[in-house]
Amino acid sequence: MIATASIDDRASIAEHVRASLGRLTAQERKAAQVLLTNYPAAGLAPVAEFAERARVSAPTVLRFVAKLGYLGYPDFQRQLREELEAQLASPLAKPSRKGGPRSPERPFIDPFAEAAVANVQGTFRNLPEDDFSAIVELMCDRRRSIHLLGGRFTDALARYLAAHLGLVRPDVRHVPSGVGLWRDRLLDLKRRDVLMIFDIRRYQDDVVAFGRDAAARGAEIVLFTDQWISPLSRQAKHVVACRVAAPSRWDSSVALLAVVEALTAAVTERLGEFARKRIEDLEKLR
């Protein structure tokens, strides 16, 4: 057994890959990225499979591992296995950081990951499950139409939710942002319809106004807002307050999206067979 080139990268092959990213060509970088995104499983597959996954040719993968300093693909795989073994041997050594003090190696993007995580955790911790279930129940009531509306930035969230909801139940309508159309859409709102509104600071006047009018017409409002709470909360039947702090001049909508996805999943689950069949039928139509 020959001791291979001493890539004495005790830390991690993954780090070695990251450190070498600069020396790689474009296609090779794609291979590297696939490896990192699915580490280490991707590298344990045969070359052809790895290459196909990264949408590059096998030789490109070979050149990639050669540039990293390995003697060949088998050598590379062997070291991956050894690392895997060593890692699982010691209980949870260190998934991410190693010992050092809080030294943000990547001073710009890491704070964003941390903020996003904090926002999601902070939001869900304060999200009452009763509220959550009640909203799901509301969204599953097919006798009600569902209307979705957002502000300047959060309109995208309304669309995202509408796209999913429309697949699992009928009568889901996104209210587009063009103010001119809003008067018309108000007329479509029947009593007991559901209006899901996204409104974070600075709370848009027109959005708030639309919500008020809708409430006056008897719609039930579900409001997604930030921790400082939109004035619409007075009219809302359910309020979901999300954390939006970010190291930026913009607020973050990550937590909002996480809640939206949880709702989508819950509704899909709750509708069960009905949703399954509807999705199936819709796919046939394409």
Added chain:
Amino acid sequence: MIATASIDDRASIAEHVRASLGRLTAQERKAAQVLLTNYPAAGLAPVAEFAERARVSAPTVLRFVAKLGYLGYPDFQRQLREELEAQLASPLAKPSRKGGPRSPERPFIDPFAEAAVANVQGTFRNLPEDDFSAIVELMCDRRRSIHLLGGRFTDALARYLAAHLGLVRPDVRHVPSGVGLWRDRLLDLKRRDVLMIFDIRRYQDDVVAFGRDAAARGAEIVLFTDQWISPLSRQAKHVVACRVAAPSRWDSSVALLAVVEALTAAVTERLGEFARKRIEDLEKLR
């Protein structure tokens, strides 16, 4: 490719091995022991190595995996890799929290929070900062127009990014989903323009086609995709692979959004005074 013998032992191959210990012969049991004590690394090695480690012959190992029901050694390895992948995809960020054992007090919403956190962390950990900076640089180049496009669900992300980008720099255009308009929008793409595309599975044919045509016209493509990588990556100059796993039949876009927001913030920061002034001017217009 044929779906292999459905060992739908979702839980773990290791359990399957343990359950089968009774049916094995003495030598085969040695192989099983070695596999279990060095799980799963031992099974990912070539047969000869595995056999040597267990002090048995290669055919014995082969008979062992055959008895477990696999179609062959490669099939066995493939399933080991898949399990490894699925396992690392949900790293259960924190061991057991305060309050003792893993008691999901809120069995429905907590898994979503955890998945979202894992996705964000997994995505950013493998996001090369060089790539990130290069994309920011590209987005700040005001000589290039920026076009944004998404698929059925990810169109919302494209809109979200467009809404922010449009505030800090000119020539930002969202390409709406109506297929009829796409031909026209292609003509607007000039050489060296930037096309930012969102495409997660199942990769939409029309989106991929648009990206290909755009690339052919000389546009530089920034692709946001999932860990399985859209086929568009071949044409893309930059690929951002995000984790999208969720305890649901839908994939999660939380990590994508987190990256988008980080980019937005970085671009705003990078444009500095120019962006500040532009935002100011736009507010005056309202």
Added chain:
DNA sequence: TCAATGCCGTAATTTTCGTTACAGTCGCGC
């Protein structure tokens, strides 16, 4: 003690995999 059954390893075979040579192509700079 002998025969039969079933386990196991050696060795040959076949398939797949990793590797490398080569040619096309893309981008870059003059």
Added chain:
DNA sequence: GCGCGACTGTAACGAAAATTACGGCATTGA
């Protein structure tokens, strides 16, 4: 616009791996 160089995929080659055939050997029961 035109070469030049570098990057990338195709295809052929060689090597190693997985698989199978076969024969020895141990164990068991008569």
